[in-house]
Each structure stands twice: as structure tokens, then as C-alpha cells.
Amino acid sequence: MFPWLTDYFSRFQQAYAQHKIPHALLLIGVDGVGKSALSEEISRLFLCEQSLHNQPCGVCHSCRLTQNKSHPDVHIYGADDARSIGVDVVRELNGMVTKSAQLGRGKVAIMHHAERMTESAANALLKTLEEPSGNTLIILMVDSSMKLLPTIVSRCQQWHIQPRQDIVLSWLANETNVSVIEPAILRVNHGSPLKALAYLEQKETPSHQVVAKALGQYFHEPWQIQLVAKTLSDGLPESIDWLMFILMDAMKLQQHVNIELLQFAHEQQLLKQLSKFAPDVLSDSITHLVEMRQSLAEMPSAIPAFLFAEWLEKFLSKE
Ligand SMILES: [Zn+2]
Incomplete structure (x- = not known):
């Protein structure tokens, strides 16, 4: 299991040890934070036939089945590519809850992307959450609880998965x-x-390095503006974020924040150069980037390289 999930798993282990497992868990966290991995580990312990010190044993029949993702009592709903979760899916889940477990230990229902439930699906689930069956653990996952009916949220134990940086x-x-x-x-x-x-793990040079290098090049060789603008537009959508981070770092440097504490601490030369600009030039430049992002999102005809060139030109004209 990922190291930042350990604390969350311990929370479940504690509940397990005290026989206070909630009927429904709501795991809230951004995509790629490990909600699936956590739900799998929880299922493993919940269904293990001979857990030791509140850990799944790893060798029993149930553990081997959960390991292979083929446990008949672990039911998964809400595929990644499904645009919505309809009432039929929730009816299937509700039906499963009323049946007895195939291996006798208990059942787990895991729903990915629970925010994709249609209104009727959510209402159908509500009944099950109101009258939970003793041996079923329901785990719902969302990236934000704002996207769920408050009545669903309030019937679940909410866990915000926020890893320690x-x-x-x-x-x-x-x-x-x-x-x-x-x-x-x-x-x-x-x-x-x-x-x-x-x-x-991308094969090419990470885009934050490319962006920092391109910006540095522009200050040395301003006549390369078109080339730099092209590099920045090739790095979209992240390149705008990176430029903002770099400019914000330069502003922090002006306020005498220790350079080692900045995001782009490794680009000292670039940051020192940028910090020579007036603070309002830097903040205007950031605002301009925000507007640029908006234009790119709203106007499909906008030419990114052209917008970046305009941004670069405006920047240097204020030196
Ligand atoms: Zn086991």
C-alpha cells in the first residue's frame, strides 16, 4: 500500500478492532490519490478469515481471492469509462446487499466515481444506506463530496484522503x-x-524544466521570441501553471523569502533575473496568464503560440 495511506488504513484497523466498522465509507480525494488501493486493502481485512493483529493474513482463501481481484463477495460498480451510473446499477447493488455472502464472511460494495450517479440512482442507494445490512460494507469514492447528494454524504462516514506532502x-x-x-x-x-x-516518468524532459529553460533563453536572446512562444505552447496545459509558479517565486524572492523554500529553488539564476522587475509588472504578467488560459478554453480559434508571443513581448517591454 502507498505510504501516505497508512494512516487511513490504521483508522479502519482501529474500527475493526473495536467492532465499530461503519456501514458505509465515503472516500473523498483527487484522482490518483490511491482511493482504489485503500478500498482494496480495507476489503482484504474486512473479509480475511484469520486476521492477525488487525492485518489481513495474506494466505487464507479469502485473502488470495482479494489479491487476485476475484473475490465473489467484492462487488465493484462505476467503471472509469462509464459516463453515468444509472438506477439499474444501484438496483443490482441493492439486490446484492440483501443476499448472503458467498464465502460467509461478509460483502463489500465498492463504487468508483459515485458522483456520476443519476438522481434516481442516488435516491435508490439512499434506502440501502438508511437500512444497512449487517455484513455489507459499502465504500463510495468521489473526488469531491460537493458532487453528491447531501443526504448520501450524511449517511456515510467521510474520509478526506489528503496525503502528507x-x-x-x-x-x-x-x-x-x-x-x-x-x-x-x-x-x-x-x-x-x-x-x-x-x-x-514521461520520457522527455519534464515540462517544468522546459518552461524554465525557455523563459531563461528569452531573456538572453529576445529575438528568439517565436521559438520560445512555440515551446511554451507545446507545453500546454501545464506551461501556464509553470510560468505562474515561476513568477510567484520571483515575487516571493522580492519579499526576501529564502530562495531554498521556493518551488523553483533550482532555477536561482532565472528567479534572480525576474525579481529585478517591478512587482506590479510581475503581478500583471500573472493576471495576463490567467486571462490567456481563459481565452484558450473559450476560443477554439485562439492560436496559443501567438498568445504566448504577445505575453512575452509585453513582459520584456516593461523591463
Ligand atoms: Zn486472510
Whole structure:
């Protein structure tokens, strides 16, 4: 299991030890935070035939089946590619809850993307959540509880999965053999450890390095503006985030924040150069980037390289 999930799993182990397992759990967290992995580990312990010290034994029939993802009492709903979860799916879940467990220990219903339930599906689930069956654990997963009916949310025990940054950064460093991982990598991936890993494992140079290099090149060779603009537009959508992080770092540097604490601490030369601009030039530039992102989202005809060139030109004209 991923190291940042340990605390959450311990919470379940505690409930298990005290025979206070909730009927329904709502795991709330961004995509790629490990909700599926956590729900699998919980199922393993919940269904294990001979758990030891509140850990699944790993060798019993049930453990082997959960390991192979073929346990007849673990029911999964809400496929990644399904756009909505209809009432028929929830009726199937409700039917399963009333039946007895095939292996006798209990049953687990895991629903991915619970926010995709239609209104009638959610209402159908509500009844089951109101009158839970003793041996069924229902685990719902969402990226935000705002997207669920409040009546559903209130009938579940809510767990917000928010990994500790230091744990994730050292895990990422370990997985990728990169000695220092900048916190910005996690931020631009919306705090998702698994997405951050996929980002770092891309074959090409990571885009935050490309963006920093391109911007640095522009200050040395402003006549390369078209080339730099093209590089930035090739790096969309992240390149806008990276530019904002870099500019915000430069502003922090102006406020005498220790450079080692900045997201782009490894780009000291670039940050020092940027910090020579007036603070309002930097903040205007950030605002301009926000507007650019909006234009790109709303106007399919907008040419990104052209917008970046305009942004770069405006920037340097204020030196
Ligand atoms: Zn077992």
C-alpha cells in the first residue's frame, strides 16, 4: 500500500478492532490519490478469515481471492469509462446487499466515481444506506463530496484522503531515483501522487524544466521570441501553471523569502533575473496568464503560440 495511506488504513484497523466498522465509507480525494488501493486493502481485512493483529493474513482463501481481484463477495460498480451510473446499477447493488455472502464472511460494495450517479440512482442507494445490512460494507469514492447528494454524504462516514506532502515527495523521489522532487510537481498535478509519478516518468524532459529553460533563453536572446512562444505552447496545459509558479517565486524572492523554500529553488539564476522587475509588472504578467488560459478554453480559434508571443513581448517591454 502507498505510504501516505497508512494512516487511513490504521483508522479502519482501529474500527475493526473495536467492532465499530461503519456501514458505509465515503472516500473523498483527487484522482490518483490511491482511493482504489485503500478500498482494496480495507476489503482484504474486512473479509480475511484469520486476521492477525488487525492485518489481513495474506494466505487464507479469502485473502488470495482479494489479491487476485476475484473475490465473489467484492462487488465493484462505476467503471472509469462509464459516463453515468444509472438506477439499474444501484438496483443490482441493492439486490446484492440483501443476499448472503458467498464465502460467509461478509460483502463489500465498492463504487468508483459515485458522483456520476443519476438522481434516481442516488435516491435508490439512499434506502440501502438508511437500512444497512449487517455484513455489507459499502465504500463510495468521489473526488469531491460537493458532487453528491447531501443526504448520501450524511449517511456515510467521510474520509478526506489528503496525503502528507513530505511523505509523497519522498515516495516520489524513491520511485523515480530523482534526489529532490519540487513540491510544484505535486501542485501542478492537483496533489495527486500517482499523477505526479506519471508526470515524472514521461520520457522527455519534464515540462517544468522546459518552461524554465525557455523563459531563461528569452531573456538572453529576445529575438528568439517565436521559438520560445512555440515551446511554451507545446507545453500546454501545464506551461501556464509553470510560468505562474515561476513568477510567484520571483515575487516571493522580492519579499526576501529564502530562495531554498521556493518551488523553483533550482532555477536561482532565472528567479534572480525576474525579481529585478517591478512587482506590479510581475503581478500583471500573472493576471495576463490567467486571462490567456481563459481565452484558450473559450476560443477554439485562439492560436496559443501567438498568445504566448504577445505575453512575452509585453513582459520584456516593461523591463
Ligand atoms: Zn486472510
